[in-house]
Amino acid sequence: MLRDVAAIGAAMVAVGASFGAMAVAAGLPVWATVAMSTVVYAGGAQFMAVGLVAAGSPLAAVLAGLLLNARHLPFGLTLGDSLGGQRWRRLLGSHLMTDEATAFALARPVGAARRQAFWLAGVLLFLAWNAGTVLGVLAGGAVGDPAALGLDAAFPAGLIALLLPSLREPETRRVALAGAALAVLATPVLPAGLPVLLALAALIVPLVRRRRSSGTDAAADPDATRDATSGQVVRAGEASC
């Protein structure tokens, strides 16, 4: 587990360094560059914000960054008390929530193992990102291009590896694949952040199925059963149109 997190951590140091070097080169003061990695701590939003601030649109930088980070809300809902029982753990752990820390945690069974995975990944990746940023600020142009090292392929591959075990479950697999397809198709036409959120639309199928089945469970009395049946007849009729 530690070795797995370290592999992603190493990639994060390098990408953090490229953020630090890029931000300083774009004219951001050193304090602002370091502060961003510490208090915002969201790679994609940071790169985007520096670009938009440098282009003279600070408001767009905030809105685009927040749109990109809205996915953390459903992540938090799913993780819930996997951050720990005490309130301070939830408040502090929330700040350490990233895509990777979430993926490492959700790859473990609910309980102590998941909590441990979240904190290990959360703390190590936070340190890696911030150490990388400082290195990049210090090294400036001496930082190489992370694309030359293929690091842009490392993150999606790591996410897929962490996700694979849960994709063995057929319903999760169908929803995840449909969501991924929706997001990719929407990427050229929607602003960054929205396509990924659009993946949640794929939940409609299991949602409808569950509501329908819970409706049938509740239908113990004959009237309700008749209603449910006629409802299905209508649906079948629509389908044949």
Add this chain to the structure above:
Amino acid sequence: MLIAVILALAAGTYGFRAAGVLLRDRLDLPEWSRQLLPIGAAALLAALAATAALTEGGAFAGYARPTGVLVGALLAWRRAPFVLVVVAAAGSTALLRLLGVP
């Protein structure tokens, strides 16, 4: 101005992160929606992986990156160690770029 941008981004991002975690306690979610949460998270992570693998700035990312990710995904599917998955994905993409593949 810059400090306002950083603080707004920090507060908003933390708000999203903490809101989900804290709401989970307050909301008395029915069982069926509790079952859907991990499925939704898997869909979000899959969408992140797919868009990060295939696109850059709203357009196709080129061939080197998706090929590297595919190498990593195949290794993960064959249950290779996680470190090998990550290193092989990055290495394949780096090698392809070295050979001039976009």
